[in-house]
Amino acid sequence: MNVGRGNLCYNSVALREINMAHSDLTSRDVASLANPAGLMENQYAPCRWACPVHADVRTYIQLVAEGRFAESVDVIRNRLAFACVCGRVCHHPCEKNCRRQDVDEAVAIRELKRFVAEKVGSSGCTVSRPETQNKARVAIVGSGPAGMSAALELARKGYRPTVFEKHHLAGGIPMTAIPKYRLPRDVLQMDVDWIVAHGVEVVTGAEIGKERTLPSLLKDGFAAVILATGLASSRMLPLPNINHPRVYPVLDFLRELAFDRQPAIGSDVLVVGGGNVAMDAARSAVRLGARRVRAVCLENEQEMPAWEWERTEALEEGVTFIHRRGPVEVVTDGGSIRALRTRGVKSVFDADKRFNPQYDDSDIQDLECDTVVFAIGQAPDFAFTHDSGLEMDSRGRLAFNPLTQQTSMPNIFACGEIVTPPGSVVEACASGVRVAAAVDMHLQTGSIRFNDALPEKIGTIPAVTAGKVLKFQRQAVDIAPANERVAGWSEVDHNLTEEAALGEARRCMGCGGGAEVMVDKCAACMTCVRVCPFGIPKVTDVARIDSALCQSCGICIAECPAGAIISRSLPVGDVQMRTRHAVELLPAGRKIVAYIGGFKASAADWVGQSESVEGVAKVYLASTTRLAVSDMLHALTLADGVVVVGCGQGLDRYPQSAGRTSLRVDHARRLLQSAGFNANAVQISLAAHEGLAGVNEAIRQAISQMSQP
Amino acid sequence: MTEPVSNLQSQLDSGKFVVTGEIGPPKGVNVDKCLHEAEAYLKNSVAAVNVTDIQTAVMRTGSMAVSHLLVSKGIEPVYQMVTRDRNRLALQSDLLSAYVLGVRNVLALTGDHVAMGDHPAAKPVYDLDSVSLLAAITNLEAGRDMGLDTKGNPNQLDGAPRFFKGACVTPCAEEVEPQIIKLEKKIEAGAQFIQTQAVYDPAAFEKFMNRISHLKAPVLVGIVMLKTAGMAKYMNSSVPGVNVPDAIIKRMADAAKEDRQKVSIEICGELVAKMKHCCQGAHLMTLGWDHCVPEIVKAAGL
Amino acid sequence: MIVAELKPFDEIMAMLAGSRKVLVLGCGSCVTVCLSGGQKQAEELASLIRLRSQQTGMDITVDVDCITRQCDKEFFDNFKFDPRGYDAVVSLACGVGVGFMSREMPDLRILPGLNTTFYGANTAPGEWKEFCHGCGDCVLAWTGGICPIARCSKSLINGTCGGTNGGKCEVKPEMDCAWLLIYQRLRELGKLDEYRKIRPARDWRKDRGSGVRRLSRQELSQIDEEPRQ
Known part of the structure; x- marks a missing residue:
């Protein structure tokens, strides 16, 4: 049973101006919103804020976590045309700003983008053309x-x-x-x-x-x-013999490779430059079969601009580095290159940190080579x-x-x-x-005026809150060993597996997508204060939940007696909407609703393509912390039984999930019993971490217990 | 000192060690059995007989009626009166009624909560508590009731009663000071004699008596006859302020079934004997074994 | 705060006999705070009514609404569902809300979904205890802040009775003996003299003794004055 697809429209943000930072949210405001997710447009998570195109990182990662890949790519492409390319080569400022770093490690956002963009491909995501394209x-x-x-x-x-x-x-x-x-x-x-x-x-x-x-x-x-x-065009220097055919401007060298025209090189290649393009050239030269590839640059190891990982991979592939030397002359011998004459570099940057190299002309050295690639910048x-x-x-x-x-x-x-x-x-x-x-x-x-002001950025997460977030290891990306890498042109690192991608996506803390209080409904009852595992809600006049700190577990939303708390990342009544939709798709006969939530539910489960238990509508939740007693009873008005499949203690992405879920199921059963209904119609199993087989088995067992007195 | 209004009062005034007994009216109108036992076993053994007032909140024939019947048989009753079931109108009226029926001793009690009895859904009244009931009795004796006339002056009675007014206390409560303070208030409100909750620990009782040596009202130590060891254990676990020592429980447990009554009489006698030096009397609660009272009195060496 | 709890479901269903269209109406004040009559509890009850309706073929339609307070008529402007369209309204307010709604909307059947139990405060997660009885004649000044009217099962005013049992009341083993608490508090405060004073019989007219009580703030009375020209 495929549940929840198409119910959410994360990007249709038709909302009137509500500036969350400065005014209270009321139930009227929420009623006027197509989707509370629009509230997040007023405040960016650091990942989104730092992203040059301000892609809605939190939303697309959440969609990956739910196995809704095509929708995820739509969210990415809404802001970023080159989703696939960036999945491979982006310098990912999002990850550098990811608040998860304060807990353990940044979410592997770029890898997730790569996973989802390439999985969906160009045909799997939405192309929305305007009805008419007849403008200029x-x-x-x-x-x-x-x-x-x-x-x-x-x-x-x-x-x-x-x-x-x-x-x-x-x-x-x-x-x-x-x-x-x-x-x-x-x-x-x-x-x-x-x-x-x-x-x-x-x-x-x-x-x-x-x-x-x-x-x-x-x-x-x-x-x-x-x-x-x-x-x-590649920058070149006016050096003697710079026009020798075995002296390559780097873009020419790389372009030849790109168009599958083997550039002619010798066996001893010297790449001039210390940036990422230089690394590309050097590592390409290795793959072309050069016996020795060296990179020479003005900068020392710390100063060179290439990414650390790129330098490391180059080193692994056999590239060696010569630092603090600048080219003086291409030395030829007969028709061929013999060496690059270099001079020592005393310093690269001046006191104002401007590029202003100072040379030591007494320190002249010839670096032997037969091919030179100049990768000193483009123009x-x-x-x-x-x-x-x-x-x-x-x-x-x-x-x-x-x-x-x-x-x-x-x-x-x-x-x-x-x-x-x-x-x-x-x-x-x-x-x-x-x-x-x-x-x-x-x-x-006829006039052009930009408002470049960005929404405010969610602040940092205090250590006390970070300390309460459960730690989960970042999913490592497999990198092929260097000897395999240099043998050809196939990709160096491997895509995340689907299971790894889902696990990684669930590491995202959904910063700013958490709880929001509708002040007119809040009774200041303190329930949110008392149940929040992170200690975030504060009640002064009414409850205030700092979205910058909220971890989006949804416990308070489910427990609030006033229904005054909504999720900024989910439509109001999301669970009940999805339940209704899922039950409608069931064939006639006994109908069961299974709520499955948790960090480690298997990948196939989350995309809803798994074999299912007959007559069971599965509704996947980020965690059973989001399932209220009223949701369970509501489900019973639509179906014959409810199975809540949560994670075992400590296995959910949120603390206290197993305990809260159990208490709520107990309460639902008490209500049913006191009203004369079969309390066994609501069953709980903490098996969501056991994967598809475990979940299905748990559902079967739970169903068999429903009929028992 | 005023003229005694009852035999109980005059005996206590005389300094004599006084024994009182107790009967519980039946649930129903067959009062003959309890009257017969009072006449047969108590009349000549005790100074007065308490008549319980819907004891432990189990509905039964009223205390006033049975007290009156005792009067008519020449037995002096101690009319127990609890504040649980009647408001101040009924309480004052019943006091006047009891007086005209010849009742002279009154024991003012708060009364067990209705939750403890056989009508737990009843509305508990507690318009007055034991202290304010005593104050109300004292007030009646002064010729006034609790109400005020249109000018704000107390209503005057056409003929005032005079009672010998009693109160109770739990000497072996875990926290005894609040009991003592309340006892002081009862005496201040008019209590003239004290009957106590059941006591099985003479040492503890003596300690209690020393603590209330400043109070001049005579104290009748309460003794509840043990019928079985199980009853003793039940009292320990469930009756507040009652502690039956293990040695006594053992004696009851070791006794053969046919000897239990005898052993119980011995125990009661010994208890009275051990405590009579520090109090002014004993109140024997025989729970139906009224025929044992004479033997207890004998066993106590009175 | 007023504390209340859900009535037995069968009792609610008995009240609803013959009703086809039912509004379950939560109240956003006290009963929300004690998790008995808020929006969520209204939704829960509505689901139970629907379930019963389905199982017995009664064909009841149920809607859910919740307003800030059912005891102030200005809030009636905020109904999302007009109660006049229903055969019965199950109010999850305290008795005040039910009574007030009935008074203001006399044509409607306003039914109590809750039993109003006491004035209390939250003493532990998910637990509320009675602290006040609304007797109209507060004695807390001389009882160390512990109310003997509300918290002594006999509402005694002169001290412990013989039913005090190891610090608990003999009526319920989980219930503290209020008078023992008062005694201990006064002793700690050095105010045992307050305990020693004889408290005269109470004037129950301030409680329910003389009928319906009311508060009249004359300074806020209706003004009948034409604006001066």
Whole structure:
């Protein structure tokens, strides 16, 4: 029985302005909300706040935890066009800000995104095109994350975007410069296909500045042009012999690999640079069969900008590092390269931490090699703007107004790294979303005004609260051993298994998605104060529950006699709604409702595809802490029996779950008994941690006990 | 000292060690048996006979009627009166009624709670408590009732009664000071003699008597006849302020069934003998074994 | 706070005999605080009524509502379900709410779903105890804050009776002897003299002795005054 699918619309946030931070929530407010989840739009969890596109991390992780994968990807893609790419390569500021770090370790958000995005693929998630797409045509130059994100947003707003890509494949840097062992092409293609499905036209092999120019685009009926060409050329140094054919600009080197054209290299490769692109080049050179691959950089180990993990994996694969040396000359011998002459580096950064290397010219050393890859940075290529009338600024960059995303020509816009500091894929996506909004404003109103203010961020979790959260180990991702990795171009790390992903998703504390008090209904009865295992509710005049501290266990919601507490992450009456829906799907005959909740319920159970017990409607809950006595009695009005399957003591994600659940079942049975009904119609089993077989067996046993006097 | 109103009062006034007995009216109108036993066994052995007032809240014939019947047979009753069942109107009226029927001794009690009896759903009254009942009796004796006339002055009686007024106390309660304070209040309110809850521990009783040496009212130590060892154990576990020592329980347990009554008489006699030096009398609660009273008196060496 | 508890279900069903459309109406004050008559308990009772209705083919429809207080008529504006549309309203308020609703809406059948039990306070998780009897003549000043009217099973005012048993009342073994508590408290406070004083018989007119009691705050009486021109 598949339960709960489609009941929740996490993103339809049609709500009137309710600023949770400064005013009380009333039952009238809640009645006016399509879904209390909208309340969370007013306050971001740190993961969401830190995310450049502000993806609703908490919601999509929660949906993963419930096995609702397609809905999860929809939530991700609502904000992030490149869900698959980011699942692989994102620098995940979300995880760096994850409050779970105060308990044990951050939730593996990127891995979960990868799991769910690739599991669902491009076809499994929703493509929602507006009814009409007849607004203006907009040209986008460059099909990287920025350009494609802009195109997607414009398509969603009803425009007709056309993306011009100079290469023969769309995707930009992820396509041309990220090695396949980090980002398989089919994964990238999932994102591109999904974006294109929204009515985005992509013209490949079309380099602007040749047969089409910016002026010609405007003349050809494009109401606006967005420049999203990124950093398309590698920085080089004016050194002797720099133009030797075995001296590669890094983007050329990686692009050759990306398009399956083996770059010619020798056996002794020297990569100049200490950043992530340099790591990509070095690790690719290893895979190309080089006997020795060394990376030389100005920085010492601590200063080098590459991610720690990337450096470690490179080391494991045999790359060695030479620090604090700068290139002086490519030394050739006959037609071939003999060495890279280098000089010592005294310091890289000045007192103001600006990049300002100081060299020691007395320290000259030749590093033997036969191939050199320069990975010392990338730069924009403005060649295509010649004769377009676009102005450059005093430093030779494109004149650009960051407030409006406009260049010197009002209908030519820019986004991504052509105008921003170098960054990550997700930052480029954010820039693309913003430029689409700018174009829309420009074309609809003629003026562009952004409100860049973010909702407030939920604060930190105090140690006393963190100490009460049950600890669960972060799911480790399998990484192939180095000797296997270097043998080919297949991916280095493996996706989470479904079970691991569900377990990991349930580590998410749902920050800010917890309890909220409707002040007009609160009787200040202290029940929430008395039952909260985390000590969060406070009663002054009425109960106040600090959503920044609430752990979303739902105990208070279930216990509140006034029904005054709602969940910010679930619709009001969620359990009863889902129960009704599930029972309706049962065939005629004896009907049983089984509430199954807990941290370790098996994966198949959560997606509802498992074999079930006949006549049983399974309703999965994050924890049985969320099941009230009134819910159980309500279920009995729809079915012949209720089985509550909770986790054994200490096995639920929330403290006190087993005890609370048992007390509530006892109470429900007492009420039934005193009213002359069969108390055995409500059964409890604490077997949810035993997996599918255990759960089904528990349900069968419980049903057999229902008829006993 | 005022003129004694009853034989009990005059005997106590004389300093003589006084024994009183007790009968419980029947549940029903057949009062002959209890009257016969009073006449046969108590009349010549005791100074007065308590008549219980719906004892342990088990409904039965009233104390006033049976007290009156005793009067008519020449036996002096101690009319027990509890505040559980009647408000101040009924209590005062019953006092006047009892007086005109010849009753002169009154024992003022709060009374066991209705929850302890056979009509637990009854509404407990407790308009007055034992202290205010004693005060009310004293007030009647002064020719007044508790009410006020339209000018705010106490109503005057057309003829005032005079009673010998008693109260009770639990000498062996775990916390004895609140009992003593309340006893002081009872005496202040008018109590002239004291009958106690059952006592089986002479040492503890003597200690209690020393603590109330400042009170001048005569004390009749209460003795409840033990019928079996089981009854003794039950009293220990369930009757507040009663502690039957193990040695006594053992004596009852060791006694053959046919000897139990004899042993019980011996025990009662010994208890009275051991305590008579520190009190002014004994109140024997025989629970139907009224015929034993003469032998107990004998066994006590009185 | 007023404490109440759910009536026996069969009694509620007997009251509802013949009713086809029933509103279970919670009260958001005292009875919510003691977990007897709030929104949730109303939902629970509604489910039980529906269950009985299903099992016996009675065909009762049940709705649930809850207002802030049933003892103030201004809150009647907040009904989500109009009680006039029902054959019977099972009120989960205390007797005050039931009585007041009946007075204000005399055409309706307002039925008590609870038995109103006492004025009490929460003494342990899930436990409420009686602290006051509403006798109208408070004696707490000389009883160390422990009410003998509410907490002595005989409402004695002059001290312990003979039924005090190891600190407990002989009426119920779980019930403390209030007078022993009073004695101990007064002793700790050095106020045993308060115990020693004879307390005269009480004037029960302030309790229920002289009928319905009322509070009249004349300073808030209706003003019958035309605005001056």
